[in-house]
Amino acid sequence: MSRKILYIFLFFAAWILPVSSQDNLKMGDIPRVMERLFHFHIENKQLNPSLIRRSVKLYLEQFDTEKAYLLESEVAPYIDMKDSRAEEILNRVQKKNYSDFMELNIVIERSIVRAQKLRQMIVEQMTMGAKETDFPVSGFARYPQSESEIMERQKNRMARFYQFHQARTQLDSAARKLSVYGLFEKKVRRSENNYLFLDRDGMELPKEKIEHLVSLRILKSFAKSLDTHTAFFSPEEAYEMRLSLEKQFEGVGVILSEGIDGVMIADLIEGSPAEQSGQIKVNDLLVEIDGKSLGSASFEDVLDLLKKRDRSEIILGFKRLDPMFKKETFFRVSLRKRPIAMKDDRIKSSYEVVEGGIIGKIALHSFYESNDGVSSEKDMKEAIRDFRSKGELKGLVLDLRENSGGFLGQAVRVAGLFVANGVIVISKYGKGDVHYLRNIVGKSYFNEPLVVLTSKMSASASEIVAQALQDYGVALVVGDERTFGKGSIQYQTITDESADLFFKVTVGRYYTVSGRSTQIEGVIADIVVPTQYAPYNIGERYLEYPLSQDRVESAYIDPLNDLDEKTRLLFEKRYLPNLQRVVPFWKKALPVLKQKSAERIANNSSYQKFLKKLEKVRARQSGTVNSVDEAIEMNLEDLQMQEAVNIVKDMIQIHEAVRPVETTLLPTGSD
Numbered sequence: 001m002s003r004k005i006l007y008i009f010l011f012f013a014a015w016i017l018p019v020s021s022q023d024n025l026k027m028g029d030i031p032r033v034m035e036r037l038f039h040f041h042i043e044n045k046q047l048n049p050s051l052i053r054r055s056v057k058l059y060l061e062q063f064d065t066e067k068a069y070l071l072e073s074e075v076a077p078y079i080d081m082k083d084s085r086a087e088e089i090l091n092r093v094q095k096k097n098y099s100d101f102m103e104l105n106i107v108i109e110r111s112i113v114r115a116q117k118l119r120q121m122i123v124e125q126m127t128m129g130a131k132e133t134d135f136p137v138s139g140f141a142r143y144p145q146s147e148s149e150i151m152e153r154q155k156n157r158m159a160r161f162y163q164f165h166q167a168r169t170q171l172d173s174a175a176r177k178l179s180v181y182g183l184f185e186k187k188v189r190r191s192e193n194n195y196l197f198l199d200r201d202g203m204e205l206p207k208e209k210i211e212h213l214v215s216l217r218i219l220k221s222f223a224k225s226l227d228t229h230t231a232f233f234s235p236e237e238a239y240e241m242r243l244s245l246e247k248q249f250e251g252v253g254v255i256l257s258e259g260i261d262g263v264m265i266a267d268l269i270e271g272s273p274a275e276q277s278g279q280i281k282v283n284d285l286l287v288e289i290d291g292k293s294l295g296s297a298s299f300e301d302v303l304d305l306l307k308k309r310d311r312s313e314i315i316l317g318f319k320r321l322d323p324m325f326k327k328e329t330f331f332r333v334s335l336r337k338r339p340i341a342m343k344d345d346r347i348k349s350s351y352e353v354v355e356g357g358i359i360g361k362i363a364l365h366s367f368y369e370s371n372d373g374v375s376s377e378k379d380m381k382e383a384i385r386d387f388r389s390k391g392e393l394k395g396l397v398l399d400l401r402e403n404s405g406g407f408l409g410q411a412v413r414v415a416g417l418f419v420a421n422g423v424i425v426i427s428k429y430g431k432g433d434v435h436y437l438r439n440i441v442g443k444s445y446f447n448e449p450l451v452v453l454t455s456k457m458s459a460s461a462s463e464i465v466a467q468a469l470q471d472y473g474v475a476l477v478v479g480d481e482r483t484f485g486k487g488s489i490q491y492q493t494i495t496d497e498s499a500d501l502f503f504k505v506t507v508g509r510y511y512t513v514s515g516r517s518t519q520i521e522g523v524i525a526d527i528v529v530p531t532q533y534a535p536y537n538i539g540e541r542y543l544e545y546p547l548s549q550d551r552v553e554s555a556y557i558d559p560l561n562d563l564d565e566k567t568r569l570l571f572e573k574r575y576l577p578n579l580q581r582v583v584p585f586w587k588k589a590l591p592v593l594k595q596k597s598a599e600r601i602a603n604n605s606s607y608q609k610f611l612k613k614l615e616k617v618r619a620r621q622s623g624t625v626n627s628v629d630e631a632i633e634m635n636l637e638d639l640q641m642q643e644a645v646n647i648v649k650d651m652i653q654i655h656e657a658v659r660p661v662e663t664t665l666l667p668t669g670s671d
Helices: 003-009 027-041 048-062 072-079 083-094 100-125 145-165 174-196 205-224 235-246 273-277 298-306 376-391 408-413 461-472 565-573 583-601 605-620 627-633 639-658
Strands: 231-233 248-251 254-259 262-268 284-287 313-322 327-336 338-341 347-354 357-365 393-399 422-430 434-439 450-453 477-481 486-492 500-511
Touching: 027 205, 027 313, 027 500, 048 072, 048 100, 048 205, 072 100, 072 486, 083 100, 083 605, 100 145, 100 205, 100 461, 174 254, 205 231, 205 500, 235 500, 254 298, 273 327, 284 298, 298 422, 347 376, 347 565, 347 639, 357 376, 357 639, 376 393, 376 408, 393 639, 408 422, 408 434, 408 461, 422 461, 450 639, 461 477, 477 583, 583 605, 583 639, 605 639
Parallel strands: 357 393, 393 450, 450 477
Antiparallel strands: 231 500, 248 338, 254 262, 262 284, 284 313, 313 327, 347 357, 422 434, 422 500, 486 500
16 A cells, blocks of 8 residues: 555654644634635625535535435435525524534534444454455445434445554454454544544643634535535644645654554655665554653644654654564663655656667656645656766656646646747736736756657646646646646745735636646646546546636737736746747657557557456446545556656657757757
8 A cells, every 4th residue: 555545544743843733713813714715716706505504515525425324214305405494594604503413413413423322243253254245335425214224334444444543553352353343433433523523632622722623514515515625724723734745844754553552663764864864664553652652642642742842853752573482672762853844745857778878767746735835846857866876868658647736836837847938827816806826937958759658647737847848838737647636826824924814716727838737627638648546536527616618818929917017027028038839749649659658558458457357346336426545556657657658768769860950849948
C-alpha cells in the first residue's frame, strides 16, 4: 500500500505547532459567514429553496458518508423534500431559526445509538476477520432499507478495519483479535461522541461547545451547497491543509498511529530530527514523554501533550519488541524541534540512459509554495539542472498522474519552464471580469521532447499545466482518456494563519490560452495509455453540484486589455514581439506516435494482463464512485511510465531525423 493511502489510516502528528485558536461559533454567526461566502461566489448570492434542499441532504451525508447508519425511510423526508417544505425551512432559516437542523441531529443521534448496539452483537459473532474480497472498499450508493442491512454495513466497516491491522500486527490470540474490535469501537466513538455531544469521558459537552459543533455543521452544509468546491473548515482542518500546500512545518518528524498495543511510530519524515537520530524505527511504541509515563493515556491525550510543548527539545521514551528473541527493550531519544520540509510529497526524479544522453522523469505531486522559498518551480529547475549534469537531457516525462493541484501561481511558473512569453491561464470572475496570468520570462527553460503523463486523478492546477503545454504544442499529453475536470477558481483563507474564519469559495473559472476550460471535460489525452484509475468513475462530472462548462476567446495573441496604459505600452515593446507561438510539429507527428504506442501495448503481455484487470473492474462497477485502493494495488509495475518513456524515445528519434532541415519547428530556449 502506498504512503498516500497509508495516511488515510494514520494521524499526522509529527510533533507540530499548536493550531491557531478560534472562538466557538454561535448560531448568530451563520448569517454573517454566509454573507461573506455569497459576496465572493461566482453564481449563488443568497439562499434559496434549491440550496436549502441541497444543504439538508449534505448535512446528513457529512455524518453518514458510508451510508452505514441511517435508514432510507429516515432520510427520505429530507432527501425527497417537496418545494413547499423547502420554502418553509428557508423562511425559518432567514429568521435565524435552525430548528430543522436540530431535528436532523435527533435522527442522527438515534441512528448512532442503534449502531452501537448492533456492533456489540457483531463483536460477539466475529472472532476473526473476513476475507478482503467479501467486502467492498467504499461506501454504498443507497441508504439501507432495514436494520439487518445496517448491521451488515457496520460489520463491513469492522472487517475492513480488522484486515488493515491484521496486515500490520501479530494477532496470535483470541484476546488480541478482540482487541482490534475494541480499538475500532474507540476510534469510531470519537466521531460519534461529537454528534452525541459527549466529551472523551462520555460526559455531556458544555452548551457553548454544542452550539459551536452544530453551527460548524450547518455552515459546512450551507457552504458545500453552493458548489462542490466551496467549503468551510475548522481551524484544525485548515492547519492540516496548510501543511499540504506549503510542504513545510516545524516539529520533530514522527508520524503516529494508534494500534492495539498503544501509540506507535507509523513512519518518520525524511530528513527530520527523528529520522536523522537513527534510533527510532517504525512500530516502536511511544510510552513516555519527558520522563512521564503515558500509561493508559488516550491517543488524543498523547497528541495534546505533543502539541502543547512550548520548548524546543523533547525526550521521547520508546519500547521495542525484538520478534526473534521476543525481548522488549526500552530507550529514550532526545529530539530538537526545527523546520522540516516534506520532501516525499514534493517531487521525485529519476532518469533513463538512452543513446547519446538521458531521459528525465519528474513526478510532481502538487503545486506548492512556502514563505521560506520552497516551491514546485524551484524543485523542477533543480531536477532539470541535475539531469543535465548527468548527460545530455534529450527528453523529459512530467508525471502529474496523482497531482490534485495547489497554488495557481506555481502552475503558471511550472508551465512557464516549457514555453516562452505568453498567456498560461485566463480567469473569468462572477461579474465578467477577465484576467490573464502570463509567463514573461522570454525563453523556455527546457525545449526538447516532452510528455505530460496524466490520469483521472490529475486535477485543477495540474490540468492547467497539461492543457497549456498541449495548447502551445510543446508537449504531448499521455495517460487516461481525460483528466479530472476541475476548471474552477477558489478564493481561500486557509493559508492565512491569522484569519478569523477558514473557508474556500468558488469565485471564477479558468481557461488556458486556447480559451478552453478543463471544467467537466478535463484535458483530453493525445495518446491514451490507461492508468489504474481508468475504470473508475472519478472526476468532476461525478461530483454533486459542479459548475457548468463554457469557453472564452483564445489569447495566443495577448490582448493586454487587463493592463493599465503604462504597463501595456511596456508589454507591447518587450513582451509581444517574443510571444510563444503554437508549435505544430508534434501534432503532425501524432498519428505515427499513436500507432507505435498502440503496437507496443498490444505486444506487451504485462500491459495486456493489466488491461484485462481493468475490464474486470469495469464489469463490477455499479455506477457509483468507488475507492481507488484496489486500483492502486493492482498495478505494481509502472507500465504507464514505461510507455511514456518509450513515446519520448519515439519523439527524440523523429525530432533528430528532421532537426537539420526543420530547426524552426520547435521553440527556442536556453538554460
